[in-house]
Amino acid sequence: MSEFRKNEGMRSQIFTVDQVRIENEMTTSLIMREPLQSEPGQFLLLWLPGIGEKPFSIAGIDPLVVTIADVGKMTHEIHGLKPGDRVWVRGPLGRGYQAYGSEALLVGGGYGASPLLLLAENLISKGINVQVFLGARNKDLLILTDQFKKLPLKLHLTTNDGSAGLQGFVTVPLEAAIQELPDRNQACVYACGPKGMLLGIDALCEKYRIARQLSWEAVMRCGMGLCGNCRIELPDTWQEPADQPGSRRAWLVCRDGPTMFTQ
């Protein structure tokens, strides 16, 4: 057989749904038959032909796991998928989390828990001590808690209404844990969630001079750094790299991120 140079760019690959795991009333995880090599914190674009394409976090890589809340037309269609159905995936895309230090504090707000599961597994395999803080408005909106409980880590839960774990924001037990760290220079906070939560965590980390990697959300269109739709402004605490002038005020979540590293 003759050999052609394959040059497929970033065309979609087909994945087949193996299992559908219900996480809560609104959220399910699709567990695929195939793996997807990826770093924790990277994302993928999932295409349902004729329906649409959206970005999602990667919750597991071998096999690929994607955790999806039913919040719109396309995610509703995804919730109708059954074992044996096919989906089309582009990725992994973007910059993921990097392992840093010996103590990891992982903070997930709502669906922001999704990429942290893979990150927790990855950090534990590197011998890093992991604590996980999950927060949500109420207990029905906490996701993947059973999956985190299977791992050798300390899990802290908070809800705004007190229906599970501590009542209050996730930053409360986080600050307590930061204060108890043996060496803050060897620790890193990894977070994913809504903007308000990330800004609060950034301020907290600045106060204690602790490294953090925050994963930002934005409405994404092209996913390729071209359309500019997902640009955001990063907090002043982030040091703009000298070779990326103008990036702090026009940071492309799809391309420069989604994770930001402040040391």
Place this chain on the structure above:
Amino acid sequence: MNNYPCKLFDQLTLNTPLILASGVSGNSDSLLVRAARSGAAAVTTKGFTLKYRKGADNPVSTDWGCGLITNLGLTNPGVDSMKYMLSAYVEKAGDEAVPVFANIYADTAEEFAELTRKTAALNPVLIEADLPAPDENLASEVTRAVCENAAGIPVSIKISPDCCRISRLAEAIRDGGASAITAVNPIPGMLIDAYAAKPFLSNGTGWISGPALKPIALNVIGELYQAVDLPIIGVGGVMSGLDMAEMLMAGARCVGVGSALYYEGYSAFSRIMNEFSAFMESEGYRDLDEIVGKIWWKS
């Protein structure tokens, strides 16, 4: 390092011949600032229309292997919002502001007339009008409508390569009063996923840009250069300093990059310019006049 200043018209000289092409990131003042600070000698806005356009649903683009395919459906907030974007750009860029080319799109000459009046009031250094179809009569009407309403601001007409009589089109644009021609727009194309048995883009078809477009652009630029004596803003698949030199030799006076920002990010500007300077020095060229259109010179 020599930056190779680029005289586009009597009233406009750019610091270098490398600019941000229309369509990439030009819908945000802060992204225009980022392009300027990364080394673009001028920045072109995304195409603005008279009214807001929501644009197409995802998927809107991908890398298919030899280039990109894109169809964002002309997403833009409408020309009235361009005013705020351009004033914010000037304020945020401060000393590092570079000239702005305002790209506009309309379906008819009448609509172009109104759109141009609104755009001219924002005082960009150049108005770049996207020709809706590569037709000589339409080119003539649109060019006149834009030039008559541009309040003396130079006008460039941006053309698509899918035209069989480039020289006639160029003459119609020149006779209509344009100061420049921008060539080329991406070329129509389609991507199909065989397993899905569907087109990949939500709109079905899109436009091909990136490396696949470069030889097509060079051909059109060459024809334009020979047909009319207007400065040509070359766009289409420029990824390196050598690509840039080739486009200038085909006849372009300056060169825009777009897809390169996908392949490399904003550092593409400085890398391409460094490579171009190294080429000019190694080949002993002192300024742009020594290479623009060089392949057509009879020596």
